[in-house]
Amino acid sequence: MYDVIVVGARCAGSPLAMLLARKGHRVLVVDRSTFPSDTVSTHYMHQVGVARLKEWGLLDKLVATGVTPIRRLNFSYTGITLRGFAEVEGIDEVYAPRRTVLDNLLVDAARAAGAEVIEGFTVTGLLWQDGRVCGVKGTVADGSEQEFRASFVVGADGRNSTVGDLVDAEYHTVRPASCFVYYSYYDGLDWEFHHWTGFDKQQFGAWPTNDNQHLVTVMRPLDRFAEFRTDVDANFQQVFDQIMPEFGAQLRDNGKRTEQLRSMRYPDNYYRRSAGPGWALVGDAGYHKDPFTGWGISDALVYGEVLADQLHAGLSGEQPIDAAVREYERIRDERSTDTFNFTCMISELKAPPFYETVFRAASASELGLTQFFRLIGGGLHGKEFFAPEHLDTLYTAAGTPAGERMYSADES
Template identity: 30%
Template sequence: MSEPAKDFDAIIVGARVAGSAAAIFLARDGRRVLLIDKDAFPSDRLSTHIVLGGGTKVLERMSVLEMLERLGGVRFARMRAIGPDFDYGGELARDGADDRGLCLGRVLMDAAMIDAARSFEGVTFRDRLRAIDLRIEDGAVVGIRGEDASGVHEFCAPLTIGADGMHSSVARIASERIGAFKRIDVPCARAYYYAYFEGVPRKQLGDELVTEFESAPGAGNLVCRCENGLTVAATAFDAAEMQTFRTGLASNLRRYLDRSFAVGKLLEGATMVGRVFSSGLLNNTCRDPVAGGAILLGDAGLHVDPLFGQGHSLALMSASIVGELAAGWFSAVRGNSIPAAALADFTRRRDAELMPYYKASVRVSRALALDQGSRLAHRAASRERWAADEMIRFAQMLTPHAAFPSFRFARLMATASRAA
């Protein structure tokens, strides 16, 4: 039986990082927000666990960063990048600046973000409520139909936000019904697996994020401390090897990590705990994020190869853009929705600020070997301290408007290219 429609300023489908962050920003602006998710919480989700420095800046502005630290989130204070012909690192907290990232599993992080959103009087949260359709008027989204154990419910709002992941129901339904949210997919060349380890001594691994490239043909690895004294370690490899890898997940994960440049030694003596997690075969996906009455956030709008740990930060930084632009959107409401033309500023801001990071990841993830430009950038960072700092700031999504490489960095890359 259908329930009468209820009115909100915004409906957010998907209550994890992107959705909860958007709810907080909108509620701060005095908006009435319905935040829904098909899952019950706390619950897990496949993830790299990493919030890069650009993302932690948003968490700090939302006043939730300290809470996530209290839950056990590890602030990694250093980043190191290793490859066959480069090895460099840099500090993320120095000279009075705190650009540290955060590593925290999804069970704790998602539940905490939802609690933070629910603390606002203007936010109504409903879990185990699945979006089954969109309300459409005159080619624009004006709300949703959701279903839970008690039946079908309708909700209206001039803004609907799809923050429901790379398989977004909001994006799929809007595409089918009004031709919205055009997408481009670029297959990831690698498969991705991770697990937790306990007993990693601090003399082997401090509060550091370590990433590796091409320790074997097409391979990559990542390791970082996370909550409860655990360390999360991930490996990525040629997707064609996935079926063979799955014949012995734990033993093969350990074997792939042991063939690394440094990660195997960092985990020496540690014990794997729990099961091995897999992302399966993935695409890098970019969707046009705006339609009449609706936008897409997080993985729904930009999904990238997880090895680079950009997902959380892309989600948080795109939600921050919503917070900055929303007041203008609501003043532009026409009828029962916000026109696509009014929402177009979101596309321009997202593309200017976030697409350079997305494109850099796609360039690396679409092929098994590092392309020449990426290799030259890593080599340049290995040669000069200032270049390493510039590279790490870009990798941590801390470069304003992604102005990378600088002129002198590009000149150093050109010098290295001529020398090669």
């Protein structure tokens, strides 16, 4: 009998299991995959995500894998360019590790903390008692069936969550997906972090990862997907050529793709009910947004820690466990709303005039750049950044005339 069973061992599940095991709880983690293994991802970790690894004693292990540090960010959004970085929670560089590296590190950390991990286990059902989830059943690689029981079950099994489906967790705050992504890995590029959005609703990004390689990606609206697929290689290159010809030339002349191009057609952005009798959802299982802003990994780490604290409160008898986990869901929803809304807006590849006005002001002063990159790194809440009094300081620093200042998207 376990205290908690976690379904899914990647960047939401393993940290949760590790933190609970460190608090003395008996934890089982199961995953259909074996590790190391890959998964589609932006790879990028914001400062608040990196700070969690540092706090847990795992950052040095990540750095030791040779992942290239990122110390400056270059953003351009329809002609407005912002370059810089901001220290957040003592973190002055970030990383974009390969998932074969990061996820394996996190699984090892869960095991080292005392959690039991079973790889190659596919959950096929949940166990119930008196209306509560009390365990899981599933199959291992040889096809044999097994059951495990626990006081609580957590689905950390991604956007197609089996646990979420089995408890019939309803979706809410659903926003349609806007774009598709193609990406791969390249040798031969000497680039910083770049994220450039052109005027014709297209975007490219590139950032360093492990093995001195760069993850290189393009994004286009979903209605261009069929056309794009007719010649993926040529259309991938064309996005660079049209947005930044010099980058297109460097990609063509110096870049050597080392793996096939991968496509991501993400589902709609959503929140999903993430707490119920004997169960919870964490990571993309309960809250998913477009990859444009790269918040998936960091949010999984941040809110996995919140859930660990709330589960510990319930398991230790500090408060009823279901109430404690509902509080996790409330905290997650409250703190993530700004990121969710901002991501849904900017991933459409055409910002309303309000945001363009704010970004232009932020790009025109050191104060504005610092505050913008604090926002991007998780050190400044969206409500603070877009508050009228804060916008006034940015507009004043940038010399924005009073008649051009905007304070709400409703003015767009």
